[in-house]
Amino acid sequence: MxxxxxxxxxxxxxxxxxxxxxxxxxxxxxxxxxxxxxxxxxxxxxxxxxxxxxxxxxxxxxxxxxxxxxxxxxxxxxxxxxxxxxxxxxxxxxxxxxxxxxxxxxxxxxxxxxxxxxxxxxGKSDKLNGRVIEYGKCVTVFSAAPKDGATTIATNLAISAALSSQDMRVALIDLNLKNPEVGHQLDLQVRSDTSLRIRPRLQTNVLHENDLLDSCVAYSRVKGLYIMTGSNRRDTYVDMTPEMVHNLIDLCRRTFDVTVIDAGAYPDNAATIVSVKEADKKLLVTQNQHQSFLHSWGEWFNCSWRQFGLSTESIDLVVNKEDKANNAGKIAKYLEMSRYYSIPLADEQNTSEGKPAYFNPGSAVFKSAIDALVESVTNVGNQGQLPSRNAWWKKLLSI
Structure with a gap:
């Protein structure tokens, strides 16, 4: 022995x-x-x-x-x-x-x-970043620096995913606990303590699917999109432990076909760290500015993300508001990331707060880029859809 x-x-x-x-x-x-x-x-x-x-x-x-x-x-x-x-x-x-x-x-x-x-x-593990995924996919969107556009990308990505199939459940979870903005971007008039009320049950791991659905709000413009907003009690971010975030993601996988998480920029809290580590797809949003992809990301990666087991090979780069000077390919090569996407500047002139750019008639190029990103990272869209949870139940009940 x-x-x-x-x-x-x-x-x-x-x-x-x-x-x-x-x-x-x-x-x-x-x-x-x-x-x-x-x-x-x-x-x-x-x-x-x-x-x-x-x-x-x-x-x-x-x-x-x-x-x-x-x-x-x-x-x-x-x-x-x-x-x-x-x-x-x-x-x-x-x-x-x-x-x-x-x-x-x-x-x-x-x-x-x-x-x-x-x-x-x-002797069953050949890699440290990974787990067997049995249910829905989890996509975490985080940024190199604040205001790089992670919330914009996450919000529009979730909308696109939900619109790709009428039978799918898509969740948009705001885990940027220090600076929650999903509710503001979508102009949701909801109570701000929703995510706070489920934390005790997350801690004891007794939160169930119906509890999770009750804690989300439906978005009237998109069927099948469930949104969990952040709390205005920003100081309570320290209360979220790694185990609580793990339990939330695990339940989201069992409840939704696709879960999109808006995480923060800084790896100094459990919500950001665990939601990035445990995601099936990790989307790093950066702008074409040196203080974003060069300084902020480079310094945080070297002093924190690398110690948490993150590698550049596991990250998909999303360059928001791309321009010719610093295009996505050049930035990805510099950061040693093989997968990258370009998101053009949306038509800001006709976009107002509370109205996603995805629905702006003048942002057709932006919408097309978001749709392509959704297809690539979730296998959802016209080129191939995930088998929806509702469709699975319909098939079972028909037997």
Whole structure:
């Protein structure tokens, strides 16, 4: 029987990891730093899982170097952005690569992290960014910098997806908790505490499909589009934990055919980090300005997104308000992103607040670009539609 050491504090993450039944594994737990150093010196382990949370007052090399002396053990390192800042996390990542350890990105929910640990131990995981998608697709739109147009792209993308099929359910979820603007862009006269009221049930994971639908508002101009607006209590963004965001996305996948999430620009909160990490498609919106794609994105990617496990290969670039000087192809090449899309400037002269550009008669080129983006990232549109949840039920009832 193989021996394994789980070095992490007692809590929900450890409990979820232990829920996975791994055959022929004798597990020991080191719940503090002193236990960790004592146990790795005394026992030969085949598997070691270490959470950085144990080492708030210890440099990474002080506890990672001793791990190299445990023979041929498989070592998994779980990042923690609370204990270590971006500089120290970068050191952890580099040392893990040098020592052939497996680094599991910081910022994930307890469920996601426990699943990754299980898959690594069982040898079932070839990549860290991914999960088996059984239901609807999730597309997260985030931006390089504030006011780059992520909300505009997300809003019009959701409208286009919903109009592509009469039988589909499409959700537009505002998870830009620091600066929610979806409700304002669509001129929705709704209560601003809607998303706040479901948070307790998200925390305990007892939110059901009907609860989610009740927390959304229907958009009168588009059948099948359900919108969850943000809250005017912007200071409460800190209350959303990674697990709550994971539970929300998981329920959205079971409820809607396509979920479009409007996330924030900065990876300093759970809503933004988890919604980007867990999305099937990650759309980075940038403008053709150096302070956007060059400075803001480059600096946030290097100091945060990279530590959270994001890679440029997993991102689709959307250049909003493209011009000839800095076209999408040139920006994508500079950012080392192979998939990119151009969104032209909408007809702002005839576009008013509360009226999406998609419905503006003077924005035909903009509308066409949004439709093409929807087809590409969701397989929804005239060239191929997702099997709708309603159509599936109709087929079942006809048997």
């Amino acid at each position: 193989m021996k394994a050491l789980y070095a992490m504090k007692k809590g929900e993450l450890l409990e979820k990891i232990l829920e996975h039944q791994v055959p022929h594994l004798n597990i020991s737990v080191a719940s503090d730093k002193d236990q960790f150093f004592s146990m790795i010196n005394d026992v030969h382990f085949g598997i070691v899982v270490v959470n950085c949370e144990l080492f708030a007052d210890t440099y990474p090399w002080e506890w990672m170097l001793p791990l190299t002396k445990i023979g041929n053990a498989k070592v998994l390192i779980i990042g923690d952005s609370v204990v270590y800042d971006s500089v120290m996390l970068d050191v952890v990542m580099r040392l893990a690569a040098d020592f052939s350890f497996r680094y599991l990105p910081a910022g994930g929910s307890n469920t996601e992290t426990s699943n990754l640990v299980y898959e690594e131990i069982m």
